[in-house]
Amino acid sequence: MEKRITTPLTREQARELKSGDSVLISGVIYTARDAAHKRLVELVKQGKELPLDIKDSIIYYVGPTPAKEGQPIGSAGPTTSYRMDAYSPTLIEQGETGMIGKGKRNAEVIEAMKKHGAVYFGAIGGCGALLSNCVTKAEVIAYEDLGAEAIRRLEVKDLPVVVIIDSEGNNLYETGRNKYLESLNK
Amino acid sequence: MREINSEKIKEVVKKLCIEANCHLPQDMKARIDECRECEKWAPAQEILDRIIENYGIADKNNVPICQDTGVACVFLEIGQDVHVLGDIKEAVNQGVREGYTEGYLRKSVVKDPIDRVNTGDNTPAMIYYDIVPGDELKITVAPKGFGSENMSQIKMLKPSDGLQGVKDFVLKVVEDAGPNPCPPIVVGVGIGGTFDKAAYLAKKALMRPVNVRNNEKFYADLENELLDMINALGIGPQGFGGKTTALAVNIEKMPTHIAGLPVAVNINCHVTRHKTEVL
Incomplete structure (x- = not known):
């Protein structure tokens, strides 16, 4: 079913989202990829303050192309999420409630999602031109030296995603494929 | 000179x-459109529609x-x-x-x-x-792109592994990749040569338009057979289930050593891009 959410996303709200739900996200989300995740987790280890408000936040795994004049952002589709697996449990523990990416997650990430109440959303990979239309404002807030990998604060309107893994560990990559294969035998 | x-x-x-x-090659567009027509699973249809919409926006606005x-x-x-x-x-x-x-x-x-x-x-x-x-x-x-590049693999098979070994390995690579490389994918396969030449052939295979089969009948048939096998896996667009896991399998091969059967699989996504000019 289709749901609309506006950030911040509380842990209680995150737990209400179920694998397979189509969701339109509006509000403020943050971007971070490999290099930014590494730095964020180092800050957590050192007990230092993070450059973003991690509590009830959604992080979008994206490194956009540069914005043309008059545009808030360039193409902005998801990158493959498993590269963030080493860092996500720490951020979920710190209060992150949503992750947007594509592809599989490991057992540690799913455990952290179940324990703390977080969801893993999928945006359509390779559709960066389309998805960029949902971004109304973008601003680099940390790690400008990382270029495309800098942390950006995005304002989004009706960003279309699907809940791939919910806070109970249900996984659309398993159920969707199985349902399709079962449909062939009917 | x-x-x-x-x-x-x-x-x-x-x-x-x-x-x-910014502009997807015509052969890719035609192939994605064709697969959309053949796809019967509703969630997969929806994703293919978005993919078609996306390349249209890129064309129109000259954006990546x-x-x-x-x-x-x-x-x-x-x-x-x-x-x-x-x-x-x-x-x-x-x-x-x-x-x-x-x-x-x-x-x-x-x-x-x-x-x-x-x-x-x-x-x-x-x-x-x-x-x-x-x-x-x-x-x-x-x-x-590296989402798909990261899902590529190479294996030095034994001659006794033969054709079956090649098929098994190609399917294993696609299965291991699952949703990660943004399916529907294009599968480039390099068979023979040395360790490095096989990988080069797999990349080179991705340069061939997806509607052109290998010019040797044996390998053209193998491309079709592997495509059918991959599209029976059920991974589907984005890995949410469906028929359209791969758009094409392109194979390139070359002679190799009596002791070896190198096979490289270079995965590319539904944004398989290349453009050529002759001077």
Whole structure:
């Protein structure tokens, strides 16, 4: 079913989202990829303050192309999420409630999602031109030296995603494929 | 001897970088459209519709189809009767530098694989040189995204593993990749040669249009058979289930050693981009 959410996303709200739900996200989300995740987790280890408000936040795994004049952002589709697996449990523990990416997650990430109440959303990979239309404002807030990998604060309107893994560990990559294969035998 | 100025090469590389990133080749568009018609699973239809919408937006607005505008793979087929005036390697890199900067493309190359500082201009390009007969210079720019590149694998099979071993390995690579490389994918397969040549052939296979089969019937049939086997896995667009896991399987092969059967599988996504110009 289709749901609309506006950030911040509380842990209680995150737990209400179920694998397979189509969701339109509006509000403020943050971007971070490999290099930014590494730095964020180092800050957590050192007990230092993070450059973003991690509590009830959604992080979008994206490194956009540069914005043309008059545009808030360039193409902005998801990158493959498993590269963030080493860092996500720490951020979920710190209060992150949503992750947007594509592809599989490991057992540690799913455990952290179940324990703390977080969801893993999928945006359509390779559709960066389309998805960029949902971004109304973008601003680099940390790690400008990382270029495309800098942390950006995005304002989004009706960003279309699907809940791939919910806070109970249900996984659309398993159920969707199985349902399709079962449909062939009917 | 025909003379070609390196400045001309730079200009062409620059133009091809921008065009390849913003406009999906016609063979890819036609194949995606065709697969949409054949796809019966509703969630998969919906994703293919979005993919079609996306390449349309990129075309219309001259923006990158995907934010991963790749590492620039540049194939140069240099006629042996061509004399290049100037530094050919520097000309290619300057073309990439200007194309990625002026075309608002993402700079995704780090200088050192361990130290990982971005070079800031997407150079160096990955350049593949080939000397061929004639007096022309053929330049192909293929921006390669790494979501799919990371899902590629190579295996040194034993001759006794034979054809079955090749099929099993190709299917294993696609299964291991699952949703990660943005299916529907294009599967480039290189068989034979040495460890490195097999990988090169797999990449080279991705340059062939998806509607053109290998010119040897045995391998053309194998491409079709593997495509059917992959599309029976049920992974589907984005991995949410469906028929359309792969758009095409392209195989290239070459002679190899009596002791070996190298097989490389280079995965590409539904944004399989390349553009060619002949000077």
